Every structure is written in structure tokens, then in C-alpha cells.
Amino acid sequence: METIRVRLAITGVVQGVGFRPFVYRTAKEFQLNGWVANDRSGVQAELEGAPTQVWSAVERIRSAPPPSATIGELVAEQTAPKGYDKFEIVDSAVDSAEDVVGAAAAMSEIAALEHRIKEATLAVAVAPDIAICRDCRREMTTSKNRRFRHPFITCTSCGPRYTIVKAVPYDRSRTTMDKFPPCPQCADEYRDPESRRHHAQPIACPDCGPQVKLLDANGVIISGGWGWGGSTDGDRGGPSDNAAIRRARQLLKSGKIIAVQGIGGFHLACLATNSASVRRLRRCKGRAESRPLAVMVHDLAQANKIASVSATAAKIIGGPEAPIVLLRSRYESELAPEVNVGSRYTGIMLAYTPLHFLLTKDMPPLVMTSGNRTGEPMVTSIKEALNKLTGIADAFLIHNRPIERRCDDSVVQIEGSATAKVIRRSRGMVPGEIELPVYSRPLLACGAEQKSVICLAAGNKAILSAHLGDLKSSAGLQQYQYEIGQLASLTGIKPRLAVCDLHPDYLSSVFARQLDLPCIAVQHHHAHIAAVLAEHKKRTQVIGVAFDGAGYGADSQIWGGEFLIADAREYKRAAHLAYIPQPGGDLASLNPWRMAGAYLETCCADLHHLWPAKIKRRLNKEQWSLIWAATCLGLGAPKTSSIGRLFDAVSALLGFCDQVGYEGEAAVKLETLARLDFRSYAFDIKREHGANDASSANDANGPWIIDPQPVIRAILTDLRMGVSPSLIAGRFHLGLAEMIGKVCGLIRTETGLNEVALAGGVFDNAVLREVAMRVLARMGFTILLNKKIPGNDGGIALGQALVAAMQPSQKYGELFRPVAAASQLSTLGRPEGGEDDVSGDTGAGH
Known part of the structure; x- marks a missing residue:
């Protein structure tokens, strides 16, 4: 009988998802011999047997992988048979090649095959963290099951992956489970091809896995333990764990705040139904009273009591990624009003780990916000939590499985009732690969300063990191540098090019310029549009509409209301919001009254009698002098074309928000209170003559200028006529949407372009986005939008990477000269206090 051997090299999300057991079962089904193993870039395998059986198995592997797996590329090459007498799983290609007959030579052949796929192609095979699956929930709620109420139950279909992996290939010895040798029963399950835990690396049970304990605010053990020398109230197994969790639930019910160690960091939890607890959490954490807090619920039934959960939302919130989903709040809800003041949405997530599942059982909804003080990175280690969260948390619910990689919760917004839009891409979504429409040299794109x-x-x-927060503190910058080193180490990529924002003072830009690498700076709004192109695997020219709060422009002014003619390589500025002074520079983003005053002075100086009385009373003589000096003399006021700052001005004029607790709050309130009718405010659109900006549209007339003066004047008139501020807010939104359509129409007439890419943080505003899309659709435009990648600054790095990949090599380094060593990328140390010592107690004295 004829026998053949086929070598496979498979990339994609194929580690930590049961892929090797799947290949093993497939090989057994088709009566094949050989082996399967993880390697640094994915999975390798050799299948040997009858030709029909081998190729049928290859097709099965290609077309029907496990549910959580994603095959990026599968390359199969037929070669001479080796004479294998069985099929087996090898723990990893780098460690165990000698365990397979002839495997050493085979590994060399596989390596050559992989090299032919694409030299220097990035490949991260590790799966994202996966929410607890239905089977594990069933087992942990079955009293006779040996994993009954086990806080760390997992299988090949669920559990931590990315946040516990230290290095690839993904094997237990390279994860933070390496300190927990499996007991005989778990080892049997691990080896059993018929088990759901066949080669499940985090496999554990109450006898051999991690444990939970509860500490008081001083670090003294209240309940639980794991033999660190401190007292425990039970044996090593489940009873002790569940005593700690039960006690934590009692403390929550009494109004206490608990720091809970999750899989990618700590949360701060309290009853979402207790106003006093929520207020105290905000005060101690330093979180603005008006900024919504995320809520965790035990199941979908509980979620549906506090928000409207569509079928799409239910599928996403209960899916393997289990993100926070922004849902329309119900008017009558048990939530304390302090949870989401000033927002029509409630951010809801299901209990996605076994520990959270046990903690939320028979409990009201819990506030579950990131464990940090505002402006600092989320805490990941027990030592760090006891140091930084003392004074906020009344107790600490911790475990002894270390967190290797910080990973905050992802956030998703539902568009209408049909599709989802990612606002923050993090836990459950990283480190998934993104396919680019072009081949790139190895590079590092450093992103922006906010939503880094x-x-x-x-x-x-390309691979994006988890959400890193804002780079506005030394702790944030230290963590940013550490995460770069972590990601470089995981991928094995050694960048030959750094890419940064055009803004010279962003900390991310400063960092990029200090590396011993050529460095390219990419204009902020071009990167926004390029991120849309990257997600849609396009690089051709589109009309790019980039609206946000601020981005450094090619003319050194603050941009933010931009219409670009852009492809993945370059752009021209075709239109923009008229420049206006921004009194106090960055201070204006936290004080919307500044922008309201600037627009009144600039657009309505002759209508002083119509100025809102509240604004007149709000500003004293000194503040009006500041605004006058800014608008009339240009003192302390850079010019801005930002739509975000226009939102601030209108929100303040309508009395919604004249001072904010976080950037973007004024716009959120304007969106929340907007009520659409059939009227809108019209912008003036005219051609700028004699433009000398090299980035502007290359015809003699220069870019179109969008003048908001008639909008501001109409708002004042409507206010004087007694029109509801909510209706005025709705007319402003509709006017913006119609302006987008008109300007895109003008650009289409001149260029013939019919695709419009919408990008920038302003389009996180669901009201504006959906109305603008309806306007553009009626005009026959094809609309491109980020959905899987954030359209805000969380997607900037992807856009930067695509733009840099499209540049000719001679451009590298022309903007900035490198000044320091790039070897830091793989050696940047863990931030201080970022690692737990699991050999000693964390009892009193911390």
C-alpha cells in the first residue's frame, strides 16, 4: 500500500485552543501516524499514511478547526515517508524533538518550510484569554463533580491564555501555572485523548491548582490560604477557597470595597446598588463623579433587568471574549444613580472567570472597575495591590497564580441592534494578529498619548498590545516601556524601524526617537484613516473624515476636524473646520467654558444680547479678559480645527457642561441629551484661497473651510426662542452629519472618490455616527469604519504601522536622528512592585 508523509506548518491562533488534541484526534480518525507540536510561530505536524487519508485529514484540519482557533496560514508539503509507527503529541518543538523518531531532522525541514512562507513574518500563536465555557460552568455547579466550585476550572475551550504565558511555544512550563504540578487525576485527564482537558495547559483542580484567600486592608489573612506560612481556615483544596469567596460576598453586601485579583489585573468591586459604596469608591480612586463605571452581573437575566439586551448584545456579552458591552440603560433599574451619571448607557459584563462567577452568585450587580488610582496603570501583583490600593479597598480577594501580562477589560458598543464596534481592544481580543494589505519590514509603532x-x-x-491607558504619569510611561519589551519578547520581532506621532512632545514620540532605530513620524489624522484602511485590508485612496479632540497638524496647529484625500502612503488636506483660538491650550479640554467663550467672541461678538445668561454669570471679569486676549490678541491660545472642542463649546452654551472631570465628558453629555427632530443647523462651506500648507489639497484654491459661525448664531437664537436644549443638541448633531455629506460630495465631484472612511474619537458618538452614515448612504457613498479595531486613539498605532510600511526605505530616519539603544526592547524590566513572591506570606506587615 502506498504511503506518503505530509509536513504541515500552521500559523494563527493555534496555541491554547485545543489545536494539538484536535490534530491528534483527526490523525487517529484517519488512521495516520506521525506527530504534532507547538513551536514559536504556531503548530507543526507530520501526517503519514495512505494518500487519500492524509489529504482528507489535511482538509479537515484546514476547514474545521476548534471554535476558538483561527488559522492564519496552513502550508502543506509532501515528502518521503519516515516510517512512524504511531501518532503522538509533542509538548514543544524546541524541547521535545528527541522524543519523536527522526523528529530532529524533521524540525529542520519544517523550519525551512516556514522560512519559505514569508521571511520575518510576525506570528503569535497564543490565544487570547477565553471566558469560562458552558461545560465548565456546569461542572463547577454540580455538587458531585470534583471541581465543584473550583475558582480556577478550565479546559481546552476556556480559561486564561495570554495573561499567563511567559514565552512561546505555549506549554505549561512556560506559563505561570508552572508552579502547580498536576495531581495524578489531572495528569490522567491531560493525557486522555477523549477528555476535554487533553493537553489543556492550565489544567488544575482543588487538590493541585491555585488557591484563594481574603486579606484585610492591612494584608492580614481573614480567610483562605495556600501554605505561605500564614494561617489558613482549611486544607489546600476547595473549602478554604470558598470560605474566602463567601466572606468576600458578605463584605460586599455590607457596603465594603473589595480588590479582586482577576486574570489580567485587579478590579475594585462594590455593590452597584449601594450609593454610599459607589460614591466612596469614586472618591478614593479619584474617579470623576460623572464618568460611568462598569458593572458585572452573574448572568444574562440579571443584565436584562438593568439594560436592554438585544440578541446581538447577548451573543457578544456571553461570548468567549466577554467584553464590557455598552447597553441602553433601563429607566427603572436597581443600579445606584452614581454608577452612570449623565450617560444613557451602562457598561455591562458577565462574570467571565470561575472566581468572578462564584463571587457574583446570588449577589446584586457589582461595580467592577479597574484596580488603580485614576491616571495610573491597573495593578497586577499582590504586592503592588497592597501598596497602591490600600486606602481604597477594605479587603483583598487574591490568589497565587501570578499575572504575567496586564490586560484590562475590552469595551464594545452595539450599533443599532445588528453589529458591534470595538471601543477598547484588550482582554479576550489580544494578541490576535491583524493582516495588513502590504508586507512590512519589522517595525514598532508607538501609538498616541491617550488610550495608548x-x-x-x-x-x-501586525499585532496590537492590550490597552495601556494614558501616558501622562511616570508610572504609565514605565508600564508602557515594559509592555513593549513584553510584546517584542513574545513575538520574537526585532524592529528595524520606529514609528511615532507627529507631535514632538508626546511621551510615545519621545520614546520612539530615543531608540537606536530610524524613526518616521506619521500625522495623527492620517494614522486614523490608515487604521480604517488596515482593518478593511485596503491601501487605495479614500475620502477620510477624521474628527477628534486634538492631533498635531502639518502646519503645527491643532487639527481635529479633517477631511483628507488619503491612501495608506500619503494624504492631502481637502477640507477642515475653520481655525479658532483655543484659550489656555490643553486647559480648554477640561474647561468647556473656554471654548464657549472663544466661539462667542469669534462668531457672535455683535450678538452680545443673545449670549446665554448662565455663561455670562459663569465667567468673571478675569476669565472674560483671558478669552478676549486669546481671541483678539492670540495670547496663550494655539489655533484649533477640532470638532471635539466644538462639541465642548456647544455643550457649555446649552448649560450641559462647562467644566469636566474627564476629557470628552462635555461631548458625552451632548450626545446623551440630544433629541433629533427634522431641523438642523447649516455650516458655511467656502474655499480657502492662497493656502500655503503643503499638506493641503493640491489645487490653487486650497482646502474647503467649514465655518461654524452660522451654527453658533442659530443656537443662540433658538435658546432665546425657548427651544429645548435637547432639541438644539439634536439639531447640532444632524447639522454635523449633513455637513459631512456636503463636504464629501464636493470632494467626490473633484476627485471621483466614492469611499468614505470615518475615523477618530468623535465617531465613538453613536448618534453622530449613525446619522452621518445614513446621510452618506443616501448619497451613494461606500462607508468604511473601524469595528474590530478602535476608531479612537486605541487604533492609531495600527495606522502608523501601515503608513510606515508603505514608505520608501530612503525616507527612514529623515525626520529624527536616533540617540539611544534599541536593545532595550527585549530587556525593559517589570515596573517596581510588579511581581509577586509566591514563596513567602503576604500577611501582616504589608
Whole structure:
């Protein structure tokens, strides 16, 4: 009988998802011999047997992988048979090749095959963290099951992956489960091809897995333990764990705040139904009273009591990614009003780990917000939590499985009732690869300063980091540098190019320029549009509409209301909101009254009698002098074309918000209170003559200028006529949407372009986004939008990477000269206090 051997090299999300057991079962089904193993870039396998059986198995592997797996590329090559007498799983290609007959030579052949796929192509095979599956929930709620109420139950279909992996290939010895040798029963399950836990690396049970304990505010054990020398109230197994969780529930019910160690960091939890607890959490954490807090519920039935959960929302919130989903709040809800003041949405997530599942059982909804003080990174280690969260948390619910990688919760917004839009891409979504429409040299894109995310790219693949927060503190910058080192180490990519924002003072830009690498700076709004192109695998020219709060422009002014003619390589500025002074610079983003005053002075100086009385009373003589000096003399006021600042001005004029607790709050309130009717405010659109900005549209007339003066004047008139501020807010939104359509129409007439890419944080505003899309659709435009990647600054790094990949090599380094060593990328140390010592007690004295 004829026998053949086929070598497979498989990339994609194929580690930590039961892929090797799947290949093993497939090989057994088709009566094949050989082996399967993880390697740094994915999975390798050799299948040997009858030709029909081998190729049928290859097709099964290609077309029907496990549910959580994603095959990026599968390359199969037929070669001479080796004479294998069985099929087996090898723990990893780098450690166990000698365990397979002839495998050493086979590994060399596989390596050559992989090299032919694409040199230097980035490949991260590790899966994202996966929410607890239905089977594990069933087991942990079955009293006779040996994993009954086990807080760390997992299988090949669920559990931590990315946040516990230290290095690839993904094997237990390279995860933070390496300190927990499996007991005989778990080892049997691990080896059993018929088990759901066949080669499940985090496999554990109450006898051999991690444990939970509860500490008081001083670090003294209240309940639980794991033999660190401190007292425990039970044996090593489940009873002790569940005593700690039960006691934590009692403390929550009494109004206490608990720091809960999750899989990617700590949460701060309290009853979402207790106003006093929520207020105290906000005060101690330093979180603005008006900024909504996320809520965790035990199940979908509980979620439906506090928000409207569509079928799409239910599928997402209960899916393997289990993100926070922004849902329309119900008017009558048990939630304390302090949870989401000033927002029509409630951010809801299901209990996505076994520990959270046990903690939320028979409990009201819980506030579950990131464990940090505002402006600092989320805490990941017990030592760090006891140091930084003392004074906020009344107790600490901790465990002894270390967190290797910080990963905050992802956030998703539902568009209408049909589709989802990612607002923050993090837990459950990273480190998934993104396919680029072009091949790139290995590079590091350093992102922006807010909603910071970094990107590594090589070949036709890119990988984004988890959400890193804002780079406005030394702790944030230290964590940013550490995460770059972590991601570089995981991917094995050694960047040959750094990419940063055009803004010279962003900390991300400063960092990029200090590396011993050529460095390219990419204009902020071009990167926004390029991120849309990257997600849609396009690089051709589109009309790019980029609206946000601020981005450094090619003319050194503050941009933010931009219409670009852009492709993945370059752009021209076709239109923009008229420049206006921004009194106090960055201070204006936290004080909307500044922008309201600037627009009144600039657009309505002759209508002083119509100025809102509240604004007149709000500003004293000194503040009006500041605004006058800014608008009339240009003192202390850079010019801005930002739509975000226009939102601030209108919100303040309507009395919604003249001072904010967080950037963007004024716009959120304007969106929340907007009520659409059939009227809108019209912007003036005219051609700028004699433009000398090299980035502007290359015809003699220069870009179109969008003048908001008639909008501001109409708002004042409607206010004087007694029109509801909510209706005025709705007319403003509709006017913006119609302006977008008109300007895109003008650009289409001149260029013939019919695709419009909407990008920037302003389009996180669901009201504006959906109305603008309806206007553009009626005009026959094809609309491109980020959905899987954030359209705000969380997607900037991806756009930077695509733009840099499209540049000719001679451009590298022309903007900035490198000044320091790039070897830091793989050696940047863990931030101080960022690692737990699991050999000693964390009892009193911390």
C-alpha cells in the first residue's frame, strides 16, 4: 500500500485552543501516524499514511478547526515517508524533538518550510484569554463533580491564555501555572485523548491548582490560604477557597470595597446598588463623579433587568471574549444613580472567570472597575495591590497564580441592534494578529498619548498590545516601556524601524526617537484613516473624515476636524473646520467654558444680547479678559480645527457642561441629551484661497473651510426662542452629519472618490455616527469604519504601522536622528512592585 508523509506548518491562533488534541484526534480518525507540536510561530505536524487519508485529514484540519482557533496560514508539503509507527503529541518543538523518531531532522525541514512562507513574518500563536465555557460552568455547579466550585476550572475551550504565558511555544512550563504540578487525576485527564482537558495547559483542580484567600486592608489573612506560612481556615483544596469567596460576598453586601485579583489585573468591586459604596469608591480612586463605571452581573437575566439586551448584545456579552458591552440603560433599574451619571448607557459584563462567577452568585450587580488610582496603570501583583490600593479597598480577594501580562477589560458598543464596534481592544481580543494589505519590514509603532496601544508589524501581519491607558504619569510611561519589551519578547520581532506621532512632545514620540532605530513620524489624522484602511485590508485612496479632540497638524496647529484625500502612503488636506483660538491650550479640554467663550467672541461678538445668561454669570471679569486676549490678541491660545472642542463649546452654551472631570465628558453629555427632530443647523462651506500648507489639497484654491459661525448664531437664537436644549443638541448633531455629506460630495465631484472612511474619537458618538452614515448612504457613498479595531486613539498605532510600511526605505530616519539603544526592547524590566513572591506570606506587615 502506498504511503506518503505530509509536513504541515500552521500559523494563527493555534496555541491554547485545543489545536494539538484536535490534530491528534483527526490523525487517529484517519488512521495516520506521525506527530504534532507547538513551536514559536504556531503548530507543526507530520501526517503519514495512505494518500487519500492524509489529504482528507489535511482538509479537515484546514476547514474545521476548534471554535476558538483561527488559522492564519496552513502550508502543506509532501515528502518521503519516515516510517512512524504511531501518532503522538509533542509538548514543544524546541524541547521535545528527541522524543519523536527522526523528529530532529524533521524540525529542520519544517523550519525551512516556514522560512519559505514569508521571511520575518510576525506570528503569535497564543490565544487570547477565553471566558469560562458552558461545560465548565456546569461542572463547577454540580455538587458531585470534583471541581465543584473550583475558582480556577478550565479546559481546552476556556480559561486564561495570554495573561499567563511567559514565552512561546505555549506549554505549561512556560506559563505561570508552572508552579502547580498536576495531581495524578489531572495528569490522567491531560493525557486522555477523549477528555476535554487533553493537553489543556492550565489544567488544575482543588487538590493541585491555585488557591484563594481574603486579606484585610492591612494584608492580614481573614480567610483562605495556600501554605505561605500564614494561617489558613482549611486544607489546600476547595473549602478554604470558598470560605474566602463567601466572606468576600458578605463584605460586599455590607457596603465594603473589595480588590479582586482577576486574570489580567485587579478590579475594585462594590455593590452597584449601594450609593454610599459607589460614591466612596469614586472618591478614593479619584474617579470623576460623572464618568460611568462598569458593572458585572452573574448572568444574562440579571443584565436584562438593568439594560436592554438585544440578541446581538447577548451573543457578544456571553461570548468567549466577554467584553464590557455598552447597553441602553433601563429607566427603572436597581443600579445606584452614581454608577452612570449623565450617560444613557451602562457598561455591562458577565462574570467571565470561575472566581468572578462564584463571587457574583446570588449577589446584586457589582461595580467592577479597574484596580488603580485614576491616571495610573491597573495593578497586577499582590504586592503592588497592597501598596497602591490600600486606602481604597477594605479587603483583598487574591490568589497565587501570578499575572504575567496586564490586560484590562475590552469595551464594545452595539450599533443599532445588528453589529458591534470595538471601543477598547484588550482582554479576550489580544494578541490576535491583524493582516495588513502590504508586507512590512519589522517595525514598532508607538501609538498616541491617550488610550495608548503599541503595534509590532512584520511581513503582512501586525499585532496590537492590550490597552495601556494614558501616558501622562511616570508610572504609565514605565508600564508602557515594559509592555513593549513584553510584546517584542513574545513575538520574537526585532524592529528595524520606529514609528511615532507627529507631535514632538508626546511621551510615545519621545520614546520612539530615543531608540537606536530610524524613526518616521506619521500625522495623527492620517494614522486614523490608515487604521480604517488596515482593518478593511485596503491601501487605495479614500475620502477620510477624521474628527477628534486634538492631533498635531502639518502646519503645527491643532487639527481635529479633517477631511483628507488619503491612501495608506500619503494624504492631502481637502477640507477642515475653520481655525479658532483655543484659550489656555490643553486647559480648554477640561474647561468647556473656554471654548464657549472663544466661539462667542469669534462668531457672535455683535450678538452680545443673545449670549446665554448662565455663561455670562459663569465667567468673571478675569476669565472674560483671558478669552478676549486669546481671541483678539492670540495670547496663550494655539489655533484649533477640532470638532471635539466644538462639541465642548456647544455643550457649555446649552448649560450641559462647562467644566469636566474627564476629557470628552462635555461631548458625552451632548450626545446623551440630544433629541433629533427634522431641523438642523447649516455650516458655511467656502474655499480657502492662497493656502500655503503643503499638506493641503493640491489645487490653487486650497482646502474647503467649514465655518461654524452660522451654527453658533442659530443656537443662540433658538435658546432665546425657548427651544429645548435637547432639541438644539439634536439639531447640532444632524447639522454635523449633513455637513459631512456636503463636504464629501464636493470632494467626490473633484476627485471621483466614492469611499468614505470615518475615523477618530468623535465617531465613538453613536448618534453622530449613525446619522452621518445614513446621510452618506443616501448619497451613494461606500462607508468604511473601524469595528474590530478602535476608531479612537486605541487604533492609531495600527495606522502608523501601515503608513510606515508603505514608505520608501530612503525616507527612514529623515525626520529624527536616533540617540539611544534599541536593545532595550527585549530587556525593559517589570515596573517596581510588579511581581509577586509566591514563596513567602503576604500577611501582616504589608
